[in-house]
Amino acid sequence: MADLQIGNNWDKIKIKIMRKYRELTDADLAYTSGNEEALINNLMKAIRKDRKYVEFMLKKMLVNSDTNRL
Numbered sequence: 001m002a003d004l005q006i007g008n009n010w011d012k013i014k015i016k017i018m019r020k021y022r023e024l025t026d027a028d029l030a031y032t033s034g035n036e037e038a039l040i041n042n043l044m045k046a047i048r049k050d051r052k053y054v055e056f057m058l059k060k061m062l063v064n065s066d067t068n069r070l
Contacts (some may be wrong), residue, residue: 004036004058021047059060 006013014029028046031039043054 004055004062006031006036006058006062007033009062013058016061017043026044049055 009030014031017029018024024046028042029039030042040051040054040058043049043058044051047054049057
């Protein structure tokens, strides 16, 4: 299981992901608190990347959640 603490930062992270991957839909980015595993699986399928990449991307966006950096 991923060690991600997305919490209240999801809205900012979602915007960053949508800017990076414009082909994603709201269904691809469906997230409920505590259900990080489903989010990771959806992203893996949608962007065709492995788990390691998706977790790295999310962690990096969490660190930079207050900035405009992707």
